[in-house]
Amino acid sequence: MIRLEQVSKVYKTSTRPALENVSVEIDKGEFVFLIGPSGSGKSTFLRLLLREEVPSKGRVYVANFDVARMARRRVPRLRQSIGCVFQDFRLLANKTVAENVAFALEVIGKPRHTIKKVVPEVLELVGLEGKAERMPHELSGGEQQRVAIARAFVNRPLMLLADEPTGNLDPDTSQDIMLLLERINRTGTTVLMATHDHSIVDSMRRRVVELDLGRVLRDDARGVYGVGR
């Protein structure tokens, strides 16, 4: 599903590589935590998968895409097979919950009748039935993140990338979001989540890939955040 082969990434503005000789393979349907301190390369890792960046060395495969070498005009196809969730939700303030979710489908040209059908379904899946017509500012942080997850998942992507999705949420709400991500993972969707949150990683006992200074420090099948941290 995701395969990085000896990937290095050096930004022009920096002397130290953001990623150095990273090789990671993630199978379909896995749930993986990507952990490490700020600047360890988590974001670069995610950006490479989306082809927001191209690696300086090595190869990146996502689904059947040779991400680093694919033609630019095919990048939208790649991104349509990946759902993204962020710490800051990135909802459109002037659109309702339903419109925010529908937006993701409208801009890739899905027909209206499809949108009408799948938006309520996905809102129900994330537990927001009855809030379709609310504006984002009328929702709690947890609810906003659910909208973001609904938007990321509405096109049924093969994988979901989550960059600190609980970073702005209190522990209880974070727990709810994790349950939701687990539910999405159970539908066969690969979930890759970058996080700082010890308690979540420790309680979920899933695969953990730890990065430090751009290198893979460990890759545990059922890991915890780390001893003595």
Next chain:
Amino acid sequence: MRASFVFSEVVTGLRRNITMTIAMIITTAISLFLLGGGLLVVRMIDNTQELYQDKVEVSVYLTNDVSANDKGCTADPCKGLRSSLESDPAVEEVVFENRDQAFERFKRIFEAQPELVKLARPEALPASFRVKLVNPDRPEVITQVYGGKAGIDTITDQSEFLDRFFNALNGVRNGTFFIAGIMAIAALLLISNTVQLSAFTRKTEVGIMRLVGATRWYTQLPFLLEAVVTGVVGALVAIGMLVMGKVAFADDVLADPIQAGVVKSVDASDIALVSPILLLIAVVISAITGYVTLRLYVRT
């Protein structure tokens, strides 16, 4: 491609930057109005030139001696000149006008100024041949061949005067084009600026669009169309201004010379001819500007 979606994005974008949109429409309109005005002047010059084409004459003035003594053009050199003019292939028609006829015509022309007529004597006016040419553009064929021949005093051709007249009109046209060009630069910069602003205010939207895999057309078409829509509206305003300018100004100010047949009026068909040109220019220029701006300033 969902047209309704793109359309609603365009409308939202234009409404959000309403002040910029208006500024853009105004500058585009003024620039296109001036351009259209220039084009209409060109049309007017063409029409008026046509009007004068068959009226242009070369006047061959005869010497005082001939004017005084040969009222019927019955003796040489007058007679010889007449027959050689008549047989010249470049000449369509020759009319001899003796001193008395010239004086009659003078009186007719200056009817309104009897003092002038009173002062004038037939002796002051030369007899002449009024020569109509087959090709009115080339009066020099007469000047070159007949200049300096016995019995001829001077040869004047009206095209010299007309040239000056058309030079003035050409000057007006060039001036209008010049200002239109400057305004066009302002319009281009505004279009570019508005597209950037528009893209900036919709950074989040565009970011999400890219993330969920919208193609470049989906992310950029709304901005491009915004530029084109304002361009088209600007062109429509410019066309409206041209029609108003014709009705309120040109028809009024130029009413007398048009009546007198001195200049040809600008009519609706001329505006109808210029309008699609303006629209086309507006669409092409705004689309290109929008596209280039997006390429240069907006990450895809």
